[in-house]
Amino acid sequence: MEKVFATIITIGDELLIGQVIDTNSAFIAQELNKAGILVRHRLAVGDNWEDIWEALDTESRHASLIIITGGLGPTADDITKPLLCEYFGGKMIVDQPTLDHVTHIFEQILKRPMIERNAKQAEVPDVCTVLKNEKGTAPGMLFQKEGRIYVSLPGVPHEMKWLMTNQVIPRLPQYFQTGFVEHRTLLTAGVGESFLAEMIREIEEALPAHIKLAYLPNYGMVRLRLSAFGWDKQKLSEEIEAQFAIFKNAVKEYLVTDQDIPMEQVVAQLLLARGKTLATAESCTGGYIAHLLTSHPGASAYYQGSVVSYANEIKQRVLSVSADTLATDGAVSEATVQQMAGAVLKIMQTDYAIAVSGVMGPDGGTKEKPVGMVWIAVASRETTKTQLFSFRFDRRRNIELTATNALNLLRIFILQNH
Amino acid sequence: MEKVFATIITIGDELLIGQVIDTNSAFIAQELNKAGILVRHRLAVGDNWEDIWEALDTESRHASLIIITGGLGPTADDITKPLLCEYFGGKMIVDQPTLDHVTHIFEQILKRPMIERNAKQAEVPDVCTVLKNEKGTAPGMLFQKEGRIYVSLPGVPHEMKWLMTNQVIPRLPQYFQTGFVEHRTLLTAGVGESFLAEMIREIEEALPAHIKLAYLPNYGMVRLRLSAFGWDKQKLSEEIEAQFAIFKNAVKEYLVTDQDIPMEQVVAQLLLARGKTLATAESCTGGYIAHLLTSHPGASAYYQGSVVSYANEIKQRVLSVSADTLATDGAVSEATVQQMAGAVLKIMQTDYAIAVSGVMGPDGGTKEKPVGMVWIAVASRETTKTQLFSFRFDRRRNIELTATNALNLLRIFILQNH
Numbered sequence: 001m002e003k004v005f006a007t008i009i010t011i012g013d014e015l016l017i018g019q020v021i022d023t024n025s026a027f028i029a030q031e032l033n034k035a036g037i038l039v040r041h042r043l044a045v046g047d048n049w050e051d052i053w054e055a056l057d058t059e060s061r062h063a064s065l066i067i068i069t070g071g072l073g074p075t076a077d078d079i080t081k082p083l084l085c086e087y088f089g090g091k092m093i094v095d096q097p098t099l100d101h102v103t104h105i106f107e108q109i110l111k112r113p114m115i116e117r118n119a120k121q122a123e124v125p126d127v128c129t130v131l132k133n134e135k136g137t138a139p140g141m142l143f144q145k146e147g148r149i150y151v152s153l154p155g156v157p158h159e160m161k162w163l164m165t166n167q168v169i170p171r172l173p174q175y176f177q178t179g180f181v182e183h184r185t186l187l188t189a190g191v192g193e194s195f196l197a198e199m200i201r202e203i204e205e206a207l208p209a210h211i212k213l214a215y216l217p218n219y220g221m222v223r224l225r226l227s228a229f230g231w232d233k234q235k236l237s238e239e240i241e242a243q244f245a246i247f248k249n250a251v252k253e254y255l256v257t258d259q260d261i262p263m264e265q266v267v268a269q270l271l272l273a274r275g276k277t278l279a280t281a282e283s284c285t286g287g288y289i290a291h292l293l294t295s296h297p298g299a300s301a302y303y304q305g306s307v308v309s310y311a312n313e314i315k316q317r318v319l320s321v322s323a324d325t326l327a328t329d330g331a332v333s334e335a336t337v338q339q340m341a342g343a344v345l346k347i348m349q350t351d352y353a354i355a356v357s358g359v360m361g362p363d364g365g366t367k368e369k370p371v372g373m374v375w376i377a378v379a380s381r382e383t384t385k386t387q388l389f390s391f392r393f394d395r396r397r398n399i400e401l402t403a404t405n406a407l408n409l410l411r412i413f414i415l416q417n418h
Numbered sequence: 419m420e421k422v423f424a425t426i427i428t429i430g431d432e433l434l435i436g437q438v439i440d441t442n443s444a445f446i447a448q449e450l451n452k453a454g455i456l457v458r459h460r461l462a463v464g465d466n467w468e469d470i471w472e473a474l475d476t477e478s479r480h481a482s483l484i485i486i487t488g489g490l491g492p493t494a495d496d497i498t499k500p501l502l503c504e505y506f507g508g509k510m511i512v513d514q515p516t517l518d519h520v521t522h523i524f525e526q527i528l529k530r531p532m533i534e535r536n537a538k539q540a541e542v543p544d545v546c547t548v549l550k551n552e553k554g555t556a557p558g559m560l561f562q563k564e565g566r567i568y569v570s571l572p573g574v575p576h577e578m579k580w581l582m583t584n585q586v587i588p589r590l591p592q593y594f595q596t597g598f599v600e601h602r603t604l605l606t607a608g609v610g611e612s613f614l615a616e617m618i619r620e621i622e623e624a625l626p627a628h629i630k631l632a633y634l635p636n637y638g639m640v641r642l643r644l645s646a647f648g649w650d651k652q653k654l655s656e657e658i659e660a661q662f663a664i665f666k667n668a669v670k671e672y673l674v675t676d677q678d679i680p681m682e683q684v685v686a687q688l689l690l691a692r693g694k695t696l697a698t699a700e701s702c703t704g705g706y707i708a709h710l711l712t713s714h715p716g717a718s719a720y721y722q723g724s725v726v727s728y729a730n731e732i733k734q735r736v737l738s739v740s741a742d743t744l745a746t747d748g749a750v751s752e753a754t755v756q757q758m759a760g761a762v763l764k765i766m767q768t769d770y771a772i773a774v775s776g777v778m779g780p781d782g783g784t785k786e787k788p789v790g791m792v793w794i795a796v797a798s799r800e801t802t803k804t805q806l807f808s809f810r811f812d813r814r815r816n817i818e819l820t821a822t823n824a825l826n827l828l829r830i831f832i833l834q835n836h
Contacts, residue, residue: 013632013645016457017601018447019678020634022440025462029436039434040469042462044443047632051458058476075615075633110610117612156635158811183435192528194492194535214431214465216438217491217574227431260437280726286712287705290726294704297780297813299728305736306726308698308708314723314766348732363715393576395715 001231004176005040006032007063009055011070011080012155015044024069024160031164036178037065038229047071052083056150064148065176067168070155072138074117081125081141084152088143090127095139098122098130102137128152131167135159140167149175180233184244185225185260188251189408193217196224200250211243221263221404224251256408263407264292270414271302271352278410279348280306281319281340283331283357284374289403304348309340315357319343332357332369334386337377345379352414353379354406358389360398374402378410380418385409419649422594423458424450425481427473429488429498430573433462442487442578449582454596455483456647465489470501474568482566483594485586488573490556492535499541499559502570506561508545513557516540516548520555546570549585553577558585567593598651602662603643603678606669607826611635614642618668629661639674639681639822674829681825682710688832689720689770696828697766698724699737699758701749701775702792707821722766727758733775737761750775750787752804755795763797770832771797772824776807778816792820796828798836803827 008028014020022044029039040062045051052071059066071080085092099122106114121137124130131140131151138154140163151168153160172178188196193215197204204213210230216223226244230236248258257266271278280289290306293299307318312331315321321339329335340355358374365371372391377384389405391398426446432438440462447457458480463469470489477484489498503510517540524532539555542548549558549569556572558581569586571578590596606614611633615622622631628648634641644662648654666676675684689696698707708724711717725736730749733739739757747753758773776792783789790809795802807823809816 013630014634014643015443015460016447017451017599017645018444018449018457019601019603019643021444022460025433026436026439029434031436033435039436040464041473042433042440044460046458055459073633073635074612112610112613115612115616117615158815161812181435183437185437192530194533195530197492197535198533212431215491216432225432225437227435282705282708285709286717287700287708287724287726288712290700290705290728291703291709294706294726294728295814295817299704303728305728305732306705306724307736308705308712308724308726310708310712310718310721310723311766317767318723318725318765347736348729349735361715394579396713397576399713 001177001179003229004037004065004178005063006037006065006067007041007043007059008039009059009066009068010042010044010155011047011052011068012044013046016046024155024157027157027161028067028069028164031169032065032067033181033183035169035172036180037172037176038181047079049079049083052080053087056087060146060148065172066148066150068150068152069160072152072154074121074137080152081123084128084141084143084150085125088125088127088145088150090125092123093126095122095124095130097132098124098139101132105137131163133159133163134166135162142171179229179231180236182228182236182240183225183260184240184258185223186244186248186251186258187221187223187256187263187266188254189221189256191222191251191254193222196222196251196254200247203246203250207243208239211240221256256411262292263404263411265296267407267411268293268296268299268302270411274414276351276414277302277304278352278354279304279344279350281344281353281355282306282308283310283315283340284360285356285399285402285406286310288399289354289356289406292403292407304350307344307347315340330369332359332373332375334375334388337375337386338384341377341379341384345381351380352410354410355379356402356406358398358402360395360402362395372398374398376402376406376409378406378413380413383418385413385418419595419597421647422455422483422596423481424455424483424485425459425461425477426457427477427484427486428460428462428573429465429470429486430462431464434464442573442575445575445579446485446487446582449587450483450485451599451601453587453590454598455590455594456599465497467497467501470498471505474505478564478566483590484566484568486568486570487578490570490572492539492555498570499543502546502559502561502568503543506543506545506563506568508543510541511544513540513542513548515550516542516557519550523555549581551577551581552584553580560589597647597649598654600646600654600658601643601678602658602676603641604662604666604669604676605639605641605674605681605684606672607639607674609640609669609672611640614640614669614672618665621664621668625661626657629658642669674826680710681822681829683714685825685829686711686714686717686720688829692832694769694832695720695722696770696772697722697762697768699762699771699773700724700726701728701733701758702778703774703817703820703824704728706817707772707774707824710821710825722768725762725765733758748787750777750791750793752793752806755793755804756802759795759797759802763799769798770828772828773797774820774824776816776820778813778820780813790816792816794820794824794827796824796831798831801836803831803836
């Protein structure tokens with residue numbers, strides 16, 4: 001048996017001028033991995049006949065499965081479908097089931113007249129297997145050529161995802177005999193990448209050849225990932241689990257979680273397990289902590305809500321921060337976040353609260369309170385703990401760091417049985 | 419003169435297993451575009467000697483500038499630097515200025531002992547120009563080979579950004595005589611992609627060859643982008659402006675903005691111009707609208723804050739939604755968002771308010787109130803307007819759509835002089 005390699009080709013000038021960020025490729029890569037297929041290349045090319053053609057030629061030499069996304073919309077900048085038709089030596093025909101489906105969408109769901117441009121979406125090369133797209137008008141297409149499989153999917157993320165999950169992945173076993181890929185990821189906090197590397201050097205060097213370790217540093221937190229490939233699923237799982245246990249033990253002092261989940265989910269699991277609730281009072285993060293917590297289903301079981309007190313008068317009027325404190329210590333101060341945390345705990349009647357206030361930049365910094373300075377408070381009904389942070393990145397990154405560190409502070413606070 | 423093409427190569431297994439989303443490439447592409455350089459390919463390859471080597475060979479045939487990111491950290495999974503050394507036929511030497519810089523960072527900033535692994539970051543191939551990295555320990559490197567320029571940058575986003583802006587872009591005129599790339603983007607709402615395409619078909623067909631139109635649909639909103647390339651900056655600007663004016667006029671009925679900015683900035687500009695303020699009351703979006711508004715500097719001039727009332731009791735206690743309404747109409751109802759908007763307007767003492775309540779999924783839907791059902795209210799002190807929406811995507815997408823549509827509703831509300 002041989003490893004099966006795939007290439008993901010994304011089509012669109014918007015990727016080459018940096019107007020949009022490619023999130024599709026990450027999803028496709030994850031799904032292929034779960035199916036035991038290794039992604040060799042991810043390639044973005046423009047809406048350009050020669051470049052797409054050449055990419056197909058080149059990547060055919062690197063991979064036996066080529067997934068293409070983008071370039072299938074109803075508008076004129078799309079050249080992918082005619083190109084695929086020519087590349088695979090077919091001619092365009094109307095696919096009646098697709099035409100019925102498109103007609104149904106316009107008549108029954110969108111309730112808009114269907115124009116010729118929409119009907120054209122039902123035209124496909126006669127050499128492809130049509131993959132019905134239940135989430136949109138552009139169908140997926142599967143081609144076979146010289147022992148390789150090519151799949152073309154629309155670039156709209158939820159349509160692409162539905163097609164990958166329901167039409168592409170289930171078909172792969174027809175074409176490929178795949179092995180198994182397994183990953184294990186843990187998250188550490190409070191230790192630098194180099195130090196961590198020294199700590200685990202010996203166990204890293206003792207890893208068997210089919211298990212690889214990777215470091216994914218992220219400003220004060222480092223994710224460690226073990227990846228393994230093999231043909232015997234049971235054996236592979238056992239091997240990677242055994243290795244993972246060794247790594248977990250070696251870094252236990254700094255271990256946040258042994259799951260591949262973000263910090264807010266670590267906190268959510270802690271709160272859930274203890275039946276506790278949380279509220280937040282956010283100034284500089286402007287609702288970002290609330291957004292992180294509520295972006296996962298089921299948040300209502302432990303999260304009550306937030307007062308985003310972006311303006312100082314809201315800190316005073318809604319969160320009862322005293323005028324004295326704001327005048328003397330200022331909005332970015334230990335006293336302010338203490339009062340914010342205390343107030344939101346009462347308002348929301350929760351077990352725990354987080355409060356943050358800081359200078360995110362690029363403007364608003366002073367000599368005493370420079371950009372990146374942040375006070376964070378975490379509180380229970382009995383006690384409040386504060387910490388001063390100093391970040392040195394851009395606004396967006398400072399907001400993210402403040403949120404993650406606030407959540408980490410609460411995590412430690414809860415674990416210390418406050 | 420010839421067009422200058424670039425390729426961006428990102429190195430890292432995490433990109434191929436879908437563990438992280440590549441945001442670096444978008445930034446690099448934007449900066450190269452501004453410098454008149456066209457990105458031909460974006461390629462992601464694994465931490466793997468053969469694949470990186472082959473990518474360098476292949477992309478050298480497609481581009482005269484190759485930007486490589488990733489693979490320069492202090493840990494053992496990094497093979498990029500020795501590979502580059504061999505590829506360009508050099509030998510590794512210690513770069514004294516880099517060693518001084520790394521030493522300074524550890525002694526003065528991190529205040530941690532420097533270990534051998536860190537010192538190794540000062541080793542570079544003797545055939546490169548070292549690009550000093552003021553934001554971190556891994557230097558950038560510039561190589562020349564057979565008329566092509568290769569630049570290797572660390573993958574940590576803020577380090578890569580600083581190096582691109584301060585070390586790479588300013589050096590490009592030494593090596594390339596570039597043309598000019600210009601883009602103009604407008605945003606429409608309330609019209610489908612196909613319909614829009616029909617509306618502007620004739621003017622699209624009349625575009626000169628060096629100006630391209632692209633459609634970037636995004637669920638109910640469509641961005642149109644004109645891109646032009648030329649050698650005479652003044653002439654190019656005039657041509658694209660003239661074409662852009664024609665397109666703007668053709669879609670004026672649906673035009674949201676003629677700038678390449680997101681919806682929250684369109685609303686921010688409206689509020690700023692009128693000296694008005696805004697507060698939000700968010701249930702299902704969980705602070706995401708607040709986050710969008712506060713992710714841009716200067717938000718405090720028009721944004722006061724948010725009450726994120728994720729739990730029903732917070733709607734009742736903090737936002738004074740009546741127990742009757744919650745019992746009879748439920749949390750996802752017109753009456754609830756009306757009361758939420760009215761309350762937050764009073765609490766925050768603003769000119770305008772947005773309130774949202776809905777079912778984001780994947781759980782919590784019922785026959786009467788299915789996943790994707792959202793009530794949105796926008797209010798001034800005089801009047802409140804409500805609208806019922808129905809989205810049909812996943813949780814994250816439903817949250818984003820609710821936020822964007824709420825902001826669009828407020829935009830229209832303000833323009834109607836409420």
